[in-house]
Amino acid sequence: MPNPANVRTEPVQQRSAERINVLLDAAAVLLDEVGIDALTTSDVSKRAQSSVGVIYRYFPNIQSLLRGLASRNFDKYRAGLSATLNKRATNALDALNVAIDVYIELCRTEPGFRVLSFGNIIDRRFNVDRKSNNTALAEILTDLLVTTYEVPASDALAFDIEVTVEIADSLLERAFLYDPRGEEPFIDKLREFIAQLLAPHTKEAATA
Numbered sequence: 001m002p003n004p005a006n007v008r009t010e011p012v013q014q015r016s017a018e019r020i021n022v023l024l025d026a027a028a029v030l031l032d033e034v035g036i037d038a039l040t041t042s043d044v045s046k047r048a049q050s051s052v053g054v055i056y057r058y059f060p061n062i063q064s065l066l067r068g069l070a071s072r073n074f075d076k077y078r079a080g081l082s083a084t085l086n087k088r089a090t091n092a093l094d095a096l097n098v099a100i101d102v103y104i105e106l107c108r109t110e111p112g113f114r115v116l117s118f119g120n121i122i123d124r125r126f127n128v129d130r131k132s133n134n135t136a137l138a139e140i141l142t143d144l145l146v147t148t149y150e151v152p153a154s155d156a157l158a159f160d161i162e163v164t165v166e167i168a169d170s171l172l173e174r175a176f177l178y179d180p181r182g183e184e185p186f187i188d189k190l191r192e193f194i195a196q197l198l199a200p201h202t203k204e205a206a207t208a
Contacts, residue, residue, distance in 0.1 A: 020058055022048050024069045028112030031069075036115055041065065069112060070119025074133070077106060077118070078140075085148075092149040092202055096194050099141060100168065104187065107176050114176045120169065134169055138162035145201075157201050164194055 026047035030039055041062055045052045059065040080102040089095040106113045115121075118133040142161045145151040168190055175186035 016058075019050075019054065020068070021072075023050065023055055023058070023065065024072055025111070027065055027069050028110070028116075031112035031115040036066070036121065039066075066116060067119055070116055070133075073106070073110070073113055073116060074118045076110065077102060080106065085144075089149075092145045092151050093195055093198055095144060095149055096141070096164070096198065097191060100172075100187070100190065100194075103168075103172060104182055107172070108181060114180070117169075117173075134165045135162060138165040141165065151198075151201050154201075160197050160201065164197055167193060 023044060027039065027044045030043055030047055034043070039062060041052050041055050041059075044062075044065065045055055048054075055065065059068060081099060084098050084102055085095060088101075089098045118137070120133050138158070138161045141164075142153075142158050145157070145161070146153045151157060171186050171190045172182070175182040175184075175190075
């Protein structure tokens with residue numbers, strides 16, 4: 001799971017936390033407007049009506065600022081997933097489809113999310129030596145299927161869910177590449193693939 005690495009000053013007061021959110025909000029909007037390559041701390045400070053010095057108080061460079069935004073994206077995704085699962089998911093396949101739905105909704109409504117998501121693009125660019133964000137998400141989803149939906153735990157399940165997350169990452173990135181609402185054929189194909197990959201594990205659960 002991504003975390004805001006290299007934050008120089010831990011926000012211990014509400015005012016500091018609010019200031020960080022203002023900076024992250026500004027960066028998110030700019031990501032949609034100019035893209036990740038053109039984003040600068042100077043632009044973020046202007047959009048946030050702040051100063052570059054304030055940014056550097058919390059983030060030593062643009063990469064750490066983006067990781068902070070990626071971490072907030074991940075938190076919003078987990079919160080949305082938690083809030084939606086109990087209302088809509090009655091089985092393991094429902095749960096994975098909800099996971100897709102929550103991600104899609106964030107792509108459509110959350111500034112900067114389509115560009116940055118959980119920050120994998122940052123890690124690919126800067127060779128961060130830590131667990132992949134997709135691996136972390138796969139672990140969360142695997143634990144969810146095992147503990148909540150009684151899918152038998154196995155190495156095969158863990159691997160298949162990690163494969164699912166990697167393919168979902170690619171297909172959803174493509175779905176939103178040209179269409180801010182997401183191209184449905186790619187999303188539909190992802191749901192088909194997930195159903196096929198999960199089927200052997202849920203059959204095992206039914207016969208256990």
